Amino acid sequence: xxxxxxxxxxILFRIGPVPIDRAVVTTWAIMALLCALLALVLRRRRVQAxxxxxxxxxxxETIESQLRDVLGRDPWPFMPLLGGMFIFLCLANLVAIxxxxxxxxxxxxxxxxxxxxxxxxxxxxxMRARGPGAYLRKYIRPNPILLPLNLLSELTxxxxxxxxxxxxxxxxxxxxxxxxxxxxxxxxxxxxxxxILIGLIQxxxxxxxxxxxxxxxxxxSEA
Numbered sequence: 001x002x003x004x005x006x007x008x009x010x011i012l013f014r015i016g017p018v019p020i021d022r023a024v025v026t027t028w029a030i031m032a033l034l035c036a037l038l039a040l041v042l043r044r045r046r047v048q049a050x051x052x053x054x055x056x057x058x059x060x061e062t063i064e065s066q067l068r069d070v071l072g073r074d075p076w077p078f079m080p081l082l083g084g085m086f087i088f089l090c091l092a093n094l095v096a097i098x099x100x101x102x103x104x105x106x107x108x109x110x111x112x113x114x115x116x117x118x119x120x121x122x123x124x125x126x127m128r129a130r131g132p133g134a135y136l137r138k139y140i141r142p143n144p145i146l147l148p149l150n151l152l153s154e155l156t157x158x159x160x161x162x163x164x165x166x167x168x169x170x171x172x173x174x175x176x177x178x179x180x181x182x183x184x185x186x187x188x189x190x191x192x193x194x195x196i197l198i199g200l201i202q203x204x205x206x207x208x209x210x211x212x213x214x215x216x217x218x219x220x221s222e223a
Contacts, residue, residue, distance in 0.1 A: 010022040010023075010102070012025055021107070022102055023102070023104035023106075023107040023109060023110055024104075024109075026092070026095060026101070026102065026103070026104045027092070027104045027110060030088060030091045030092055030095075030104075031088075033091070034087065034088065034091070038056075040052075041053055041056050059087070060079075060083065063079070063082070063083045063086060064076070064079065064083075066208070067079070067082055067083075067211050070208060070211040070212060070215055071211055071214070071215045071218075072215065073218075075211075078125070078211070078214060081117075081121055081210075082207055082210060082211055082214075085114065085117075085206070085207055085210065086203055086204070086206075086207040089105065089114075089165075089202070089203035089206055089207065090199065090200060090203045092104050092105050092110070093105055093169060093198070093199025093200070093202055093203055094195075094196060094199045094200075096169070096173060096192075096195050096199060097192045097195050097196055097199075102173065103169050103173065103199070105165055105166065105169040105202070106166070106169040106170045106173045107166075107170075108162070108166050111161075111162045111163075111165040111166040111169075112162050112166075114161075114162075114165070114206070115158050115159070115161045115162035115165075116158070118158065118161060118209075118210045118213060119154070119158045121210070121214065122210075122213045122214050122217045123135075123217065125214050125217055125218055126214075126217030126218055129217070129218035130217075130218065135217070138150075139151065157213070161206065161209060161210075164202075164205070164206070165202055165206050168198060168202050169198075169199070169202065
């Protein structure tokens with residue numbers, strides 16, 4: 001019996017004609033977990049913060065500080081997108097260390113969806129900040145002949161954003177699987193610890209690059 005291609009989706013069930021794979025179910029679980037945790041923490045928020053509220057406040061303040069440095073302006077209008085994306089990616093990437101877990105970012109569909117969200121968000125924020133006309137004119141500057149190259153640049157950077165996240169998470173998943181087959185359960189522990197670091201770094205890089213793209217799109221508008 002031939003082994004299943006690891007690049008193919010792991011279909012768990014179907015809703016009518018629509019197949020639902022493991023990456024989608026894992027993504028739903030992460031979203032449900034985030035909503036439940038936020039509802040629990042925010043429902044009991046107090047002036048004298050407890051442990052959970054303090055952790056959340058530190059996390060939000062750290063993300064806010066990093067985005068402020070990158071964007072060079074008040075980051076709060078972008079926090080729901082960028083902050084939420086970072087937290088989601090951290091959890092999604094860390095699924096790799098859960099026994100039997102497969103990170104949704106190790107399947108190309110999830111990084112592609114996130115990269116598309118960044119792509120459309122960049123243009124949305126750019127046009128909202130500078131106006132549609134002023135924003136779109138940047139693609140024909142300094143010379144209209146550069147329009148195809150500028151458009152190609154937008155597409156390639158979105159593609160590279162997707163490939164970077166997908167490639168790093170998929171390759172780490174492959175390494176863990178190979179080491180497990182060759183060495184058993186104990187030796188992969190250092191690799192799993194390294195996986196935590198890799199997952200957090202990839203979440204950080206993806207979010208910072210998204211912030212850089214948005215910052216470039218809104219540059220020239222009033223802060």
